[in-house]
Amino acid sequence: MESETLVPIVPNLYCGNLYDAENARLLKTLKITHILSVGQFPQIPLCHIKHQYLDVLDMDCQNMIQYFNQAYDFIENATKDGSCLVHCQLGVSRAPTICISYLIRKYRMTLKEAKKTVKAARPIASPNFDFLKQLQQYERLCQSKAQDSTNCDDSENIMVNRQPSYTNGNNMYSCKICRTSLFQEADVVLHCIGQHTHSYKKIRKDIKSDSIPLTCTSWFIKRKDWMGDMTELQGDIACPKCHTRLGSWKWDGSQCSCGTWVAPFIQILKSRLDCPVNANSETNDKVDQ
The missing domain is CATH 2.170.150 (Metal Binding Protein, Guanine Nucleotide Exchange Factor; Chain A)
Structure with missing residues (x-):
């Protein structure tokens, strides 16, 4: 699936799909130095670009909030001296969710403001219902932490995954x-x-x-x-x-x-x-x- 022309959400931050992440010409044009892949994808052979994967499925029972701080650190480091592309399969739900969480923490935006900012650059962005609920939790957490001048580090301890667990992973x-x-x-x-x-x-x-x-x-x-x-x-x-x-x-x-x-x-x-x-x-x- 080919992508629309990518527009930065904020300076040096882009949201796209798998096609964008594999498009060497596009990456060179946008001067992408870092790629954050949100999902399970084959290794993308781009040795000159720093790459990180988040093992996330686009499902309502997926615990997404646990990855928000990890994604924030990667994007923050990437945009200091370069540009970052955040992508999932289609660039509709998972990648926009990560970008929204970044805006909430980085710029202290409300969820509504962050969604509007992402959709302005990526009109097809539409996080699934459960991701939105987790973003609401993250918004409240970041707002409470802002009053204490601390980070949103407790997000990894919020349990939202309702999938059944195994008693023996061996x-x-x-x-x-x-x-x-x-x-x-x-x-x-x-x-x-x-x-x-x-x-x-x-x-x-x-x-x-x-x-x-x-x-x-x-x-x-x-x-x-x-x-x-x-x-x-x-x-x-x-x-x-x-x-x-x-x-x-x-x-x-x-x-x-x-x-x-x-x-x-x-x-x-x-x-x-x-x-x-x-x-x-x-x-x-x-x-x-």
Whole structure:
């Protein structure tokens, strides 16, 4: 997806999409020295630009506020002597949210003022509802800290993530055919079940609307080295040892069987995996993670 002409939100700060971040000519024209990628993306090979990633999904249950101070520090350092591009997949929700949080802290803007400033430069900016609620929390925190002449450092301690948690992140999942260890429970990316069932029903016309089970038949995980080249927009994921097809990836997202839209979409079918075992007692063949 090509971008509109980028306009600075404030001097030396731009908000865009993945296309912008990969457009070497545009980056040179705008004299971009730093890129902040808000999401899970392939490594962008631009050695002359300082790059940082925030592992964030565009989902209502995503704890975004925990990254605001980290993003602030990166942007602040970048704009002192250079220019910073903040981007996500489309430049609509995640990246604008980060830019708004920066304006709230840096310039002591209200949320309303910060949103208006970002939208003036990026008209399609539209943070999702839960991100806006977290920005409201951040606004109140920064306002209270301003009275004490301190920073908004407590934002990382605000718990807004309502995703279920695992009791043991050491469990290892392996290929059902050859028993090669593939990933740990800690690599699983959680999502809210049944969040977009309406659109899912439209896709699955062969299923009656009242019979759709809100269950997940796949795990969605972080990218692993054994998956190989993933520079294409989409493709299949196979076991590195027996080459059994395990799932697929699609960087611009797709729907889980429960109906929730997941982006990026790195899917491993549960039916292709053996029962998880504790990694501390793991005896299966392992691959480089």
